[in-house]
Amino acid sequence: MKINSNNLQKYEKLLHKLPLGIILINMQNKIVSSNQTAERYFNAKATHLIGKDIHEFLENPSTEEVKQLHQQVDKKELLKGTNRKLVTSYSPFLNHHNTLQGVLMLLEPLEKFNQRVSNITESDFYFEIVQELLQTQKNAFRIVMENKDELLSSKQWKAEFDQYNTHIQDWVNQLVYQTIRSRRKRTDSYQPDASLDTIDVFTKPLQKNGKLIGCVQYVTKHENNALKQELDTAKKMIRNLEKTYHLEDIIGETPEINIAREQARLYADMDTPVLIRGEQGTGKLMLARAIHMTSHRKYLPFLKVNSSDLIESNLEELFLKISKKIKNGTVYVNFNQKLTLDYQNKLLAFINEQSTIRFIYGISHTPVISEWSPALYDLLQKYQIILPPLKERLSDLPLLVEAFKIYFNQEYDKQMITVENDVIDYWQKLNWSGNITELKLEVERIILEASSFTSSISLEQLHNKKFIDVSDDENQLSLQQAIDLFEKKYIVKALEQQNFNKTKTAKMLGVSVRNLYYKMEKYKIERGAI
Numbered sequence: 335m336k337i338n339s340n341n342l343q344k345y346e347k348l349l350h351k352l353p354l355g356i357i358l359i360n361m362q363n364k365i366v367s368s369n370q371t372a373e374r375y376f377n378a379k380a381t382h383l384i385g386k387d388i389h390e391f392l393e394n395p396s397t398e399e400v401k402q403l404h405q406q407v408d409k410k411e412l413l414k415g416t417n418r419k420l421v422t423s424y425s426p427f428l429n430h431h432n433t434l435q436g437v438l439m440l441l442e443p444l445e446k447f448n449q450r451v452s453n454i455t456e457s458d459f460y461f462e463i464v465q466e467l468l469q470t471q472k473n474a475f476r477i478v479m480e481n482k483d484e485l486l487s488s489k490q491w492k493a494e495f496d497q498y499n500t501h502i503q504d505w506v507n508q509l510v511y512q513t514i515r516s517r518r519k520r521t522d523s524y525q526p527d528a529s530l531d532t533i534d535v536f537t538k539p540l541q542k543n544g545k546l547i548g549c550v551q552y553v554t555k556h557e558n559n560a561l562k563q564e565l566d567t568a569k570k571m572i573r574n575l576e577k578t579y580h581l582e583d584i585i586g587e588t589p590e591i592n593i594a595r596e597q598a599r600l601y602a603d604m605d606t607p608v609l610i611r612g613e614q615g616t617g618k619l620m621l622a623r624a625i626h627m628t629s630h631r632k633y634l635p636f637l638k639v640n641s642s643d644l645i646e647s648n649l650e651e652l653f654l655k656i657s658k659k660i661k662n663g664t665v666y667v668n669f670n671q672k673l674t675l676d677y678q679n680k681l682l683a684f685i686n687e688q689s690t691i692r693f694i695y696g697i698s699h700t701p702v703i704s705e706w707s708p709a710l711y712d713l714l715q716k717y718q719i720i721l722p723p724l725k726e727r728l729s730d731l732p733l734l735v736e737a738f739k740i741y742f743n744q745e746y747d748k749q750m751i752t753v754e755n756d757v758i759d760y761w762q763k764l765n766w767s768g769n770i771t772e773l774k775l776e777v778e779r780i781i782l783e784a785s786s787f788t789s790s791i792s793l794e795q796l797h798n799k800k801f802i803d804v805s806d807d808e809n810q811l812s813l814q815q816a817i818d819l820f821e822k823k824y825i826v827k828a829l830e831q832q833n834f835n836k837t838k839t840a841k842m843l844g845v846s847v848r849n850l851y852y853k854m855e856k857y858k859i860e861r862g863a864i
């Protein structure tokens with residue numbers, strides 16, 4: 335419907351009740367009308383808005399642009415004096431002769447907008463992908479959302495569940511409530527009768543960057559090998575679901591991160607090559623994944639390729655595999671190792687051949703022109719997003735620690751251990767020399783090493799390591815957990831030393847490349863999943 339003064343009057347009553355704020359601005363930028371929702375968002379009565387210049391409320395409204403171009407403009411802006419973030423949409427306002435009268439502005443607070451969008455996109459996303467997974471799964475499992483509504487369940491789950499009496503059904507539902515409340519995994523067994531099989535129920539919270547989105551529940555009667563394999567496959571798929579990132583998952587409120595997020599949003603559907611520049615561990619892969627998830631390719635595959643993989647593999651085979659597997663998806667090429675001009679040209683030829691794949695590139699240093707093939711250099715220069723090192727955005731450090739703390743408490747089944755402010759201050763004052771990878775590993779370490787009696791970690795405890803209880807506490811790290819932790823750290827360190835070159839790392843560690851891949855999978859060491 336075209337917006338003009340006729341139909342605006344006709345629907346006046348309705349407009350007042352709409353959940354979106356509406357403001358009408360005349361050709362001189364003065365507010366001439368507003369609905370009650372807009373008044374609420376602007377924190378003002380209509381009488382305070384009418385006749386005022388829109389610039390009194392917003393720094394840079396897009397009224398001139400709309401008047402000149404007669405086009406709609408959508409943006410995010412700040413309400414002056416309140417720091418309230420708004421999502422705004424400006425449209426030309428016409429009379430019934432189609433003559434421009436002014437600008438119609440729709441507005442909504444950013445939090446509300448995000449919530450609405452995530453409600454739509456997240457459930458669509460989960461629904462489509464999980465539905466797909468459920469078709470292929472013979473296992474009994476279901477996904478329950480945070481509000482305890484069942485989102486989806488496999489056929490097998492329905493068959494099993496229907497057989498249970500209400501007592502067992504209640505017990506299964508209780509496990510969901512407990513998992514959601516405690517944000518911790520729960521495994522429980524039930525044997526209805528000595529002559530019957532034991533029912534094992536495994537319930538795990540689903541979280542993305544510390545935000546609880548629901549839980550997944552599996553049921554097995556007896557775990558033979560085939561079933562276990564299926565269960566592992568299902569768990570792997572769920573892990574992949576949790577690994578998908580949206581732009582909103584990128585933590586940070588500094589202007590540099592806001593700009594990077596906005597650029598990513600803009601480039602997401604442009605299909606252009608994008609170069610993400612940032613030191614190691616600044617979030618390049620995460621941003622590349624988020625661009626993919628924001629684009630129309632979000633249901634298609636995403637693949638990360640390191641430039642070192644190109645050197646280590648049979649190039650023709652690798653390219654063939656990529657073009658077959660990815661088809662219309664996104665490939666993120668991370669230049670973690672310098673490529674000779676010969677390799678650069680081969681890569682460029684491959685990129686040019688792929689008309690349907692979207693390429694995103696990552697690099698941790700400023701490209702020096704003399705080291706690049708001119709055509710590849712030009713390609714990389716076109717659209718760039720810069721991620722600053724963490725020491726240049728230290729005000730984001732507390733937000734990151736908070737999210738990682740929640741994530742690892744859940745991952746290691748801890749009782750919500752907190753990290754006290756003095757630890758965060760200390761890290762900020764240190765000018766944190768590492769990046770987000772190192773911060774995440776440090777938070778993981780202190781949470782994992784904390785004994786079961788620790789409820790928070792202070793600076794004193796951090797320095798004296800008093801949070802590590804070396805007494806005979808039966809709840810502290812088991813020998814296996816301690817060995818695993820050591821092994822994981824050792825492998826990460828070796829990989830970093832070898833710039834994530836797996837052949838060299840395997841050689842250095844004295845294990846086969848296959849064994850190294852196995853360990854990386856076991857400890858989730860693939861970059862971006864650390």
Ligand SMILES: Nc1ncnc2c1ncn2[C@@H]1O[C@H](COP(=O)(O)OP(=O)(O)OP(=O)(O)O)[C@@H](O)[C@H]1O
Pocket residue numbers: 543583584585586612613614615616617618619620621668696698734770771774861862863864
């Ligand atoms: N803004 C962020 N919010 C939350 N987590 C983040 C953010 N940025 C990075 N991370 C986390 O930090 C880790 C490192 O991020 P990522 O792998 O994307 O960095 P990178 O720059 O690609 O690293 P490298 O150059 O070493 O490959 C990941 O676990 C990622 O999830």
